Amino acid sequence: MKFSTKAIHVGQGADLATGATIVPIYQTSTYTQEEIGKHKGFEYSRTGNPTRQALEECLASLESGKYGMAFASGLAATNAVLSILRPGDHIISGEDVYGGTYRLFEKVFAHYGITATYVDGVNPEEIEKAIRKETRMIWLETPTNPLLQLTDIAAVAKIAKKRNLLLAVDNTFATPYLQRPLELGADIIVHSTTKYIGGHSDVVGGAVVLNDRPLYDKIKFYQNAAGAIPGPFDSWLVLRGLKTLSIRMKQHEVNALAVANYLKIHPRVVKVNYPGLKEHPQYELARKQMSGFSGMISFELKGSFTDVNLFMKSLRIFSLAESLGGVESLACHPASMTHASIPKEERERRGIKETLIRLSVGIEDEEDLIADLSNALEI
Structure with a gap:
């Protein structure tokens, strides 16, 4: 089956009890057993739920994976992946990384003796140079949040396999519709399903997809033991979002x-970061490992924080808000929102300036979006 067909059908056969065409919301915490030890595959909804199972099967299929696990948030999914590490282990991460991931590395797992080194993820050679004897995992975002940089997944996968390291890729910005890291050699994929996969800004969730059974068993144990799972209704909302992922991503x-072409020639814009622009330094890599360029843009505005704030307040269609990937367009100030947990000096060294704006471009009419930006830039 092709992608769009799998998104609608995998794990979503007619309900055996009623014939319901759409997977029901199994709003139950527990399941009646016929006798001790004899049940119908489900005992308690922290461990497993039919609605969640449908979502997990569909996500695995879309990422070309064997095993999928759904979580209560993207960070819960990240936390579950990191749970396989032990005190003394070392992670290598691209330095342009989501602020919540950085916070998890530095404020949570550092207390358990797990350390992280941040390198220029654009250059696989820098990743290889950072490997130490205690390194266990390489963590990538590609495209990155918020600077839209890319990492050559296949090149880093070769390094990881040569050095017997795990390669985890946060595929939130690209989605499986545009990029499938397991096919490029990654070991683990992480998603915030809150974003494009859910697609409607009405649910918080996360996911992990992989192929290795022993690794799956470890993370699956943690999923059940720690219990950061989505409820049946949240699972159903994400599953509903998956059905339209392909058509939404095309319009995004x-x-x-x-929008990127409009912004790149505007006199008030210093720089536009969008891998779909031929001027992007990794445009050819984007064409090679992605089948499209997604809907995320960041750009630097001339002026100061005051100018950025005035721009944000002047928007009428774009909403000033955290998150991304919904059908509606959002504008974000990474330095004070998504990446505020990174110290200011380090944040600015990485290129996340006070004048950087991130746009999640929705699926409204493009002329209305450009008119909204134009109006805000002229005030």
Whole structure:
């Protein structure tokens, strides 16, 4: 089956009890057993739930994986992956990384003796140079949040396999519709399903997809033991979002490219970061490992924080808000929002300036979006 067909059908057969075409919301915490030890595959909804199972099967299929696990948030999924590490272990991460991931590395797992080194993820050679005898995992975002940098997944996968390291890729920005890291050699994929996969800004969730059974068993044990799982209704909302992922991503990309082309020639814009622009330094890599460029843009505005704040307040269609990937367009100030947990000096060294704006370009009419930006830039 092709992607769009799998998104609608995998794990989503007609309900055996009623014939319901759409997977029901199994809003139950427990399941009646016929006798001690004899049940119908489900005992307690922290361990397993039919609605969640449908979501997990579909996500695995879309990422070309064997095993999928759904979590209560993207960070819960990240936390579950990191749970396989032990005190003294070392992670290598691209330095342009989501602020919540950085916070988890530095404020949570550092207390358990797990350390992280941040390198220029654009250059696989820098990742290889950072490997130490205690290194156990390489963590990548590609495209990155918020600077839209790319890492050559296949090149890093070769390094990881040569050195017997795990390669985890946060695929939230690209989605499986545009990029499938397992096919490029990654070991683990992480998603915030809150974003494009859910697609409607009405649910918080996360996911992990992989192929290795022993690794799956470890993370699955943690999923059940720690219990950061989505409820049946949240699982159903994400599953509903998956059905339209392909058509939404096509429109996100069309609109984002139009917005990026508008911004790159505007006199008040210093720089535009969008891998779909031919001027992007990794445009060819984006074409090679992605089938499209997604809907995320960041750009630097001329002026100061005051100018950025005025711009944000002047928007009428774009909403000033955290998160991304919904059908509606959002504008974000990474330095004070998504990446505020990174110390200011380090944040600015990485290129996340006070004048950087991140746009999640929605699926409204592109002319309305450009008119909204134009109006805000002229005030």
